[in-house]
Amino acid sequence: MELRDINGRLELLLPETLDLPAASELRDTLLDALARDTAAELTLDASGVGRIATASIQVILSAAQAFSGAARRLEVEKPSEAFGAAFRHLGLGAELEKLTV
Numbered sequence: 535m536e537l538r539d540i541n542g543r544l545e546l547l548l549p550e551t552l553d554l555p556a557a558s559e560l561r562d563t564l565l566d567a568l569a570r571d572t573a574a575e576l577t578l579d580a581s582g583v584g585r586i587a588t589a590s591i592q593v594i595l596s597a598a599q600a601f602s603g604a605a606r607r608l609e610v611e612k613p614s615e616a617f618g619a620a621f622r623h624l625g626l627g628a629e630l631e632k633l634t635v
Contacts, residue, residue: 535563537576544576548583548617552590560590564597564608573606577635581612586620595626598633609635 538545544567549556567576578594594610601608610617610633621630 535559537563537567539574542574544574545579546576547579550582550584552583552586554587554589557587557589557593561593564593568597568600568604575607575609576601577609577611579611580617581614583614583617586617588624591620591624591626595629609633611635
């Protein structure tokens with residue numbers, strides 16, 4: 535996973551599969567984005583996600599709280615049907631709506 539800086543905004547294209555092993559890499563990438571000395575928001579492009587594990591959802595929600603605590607915003611852009619369904623299946627549809635732009 536690679537962070538892109540586009541006009542002062544960080545973007546991350548999420549992979550098709552966000553399973554348990556990918557959750558660790560996602561966590562590291564989000565921590566890197568948070569550690570950057572910038573006020574930039576982070577947008578997660580979830581359009582291509584075909585499968586997401588609970589661990590990756592937990593990482594995203596934890597990162598959103600961390601960004602909020604740093605007076606920054608983490609947003610989800612274009613969530614795929616599978617991405618949204620996984621959040622709803624866990625009863626977290628409202629949480630996803632708060633993050634979706």
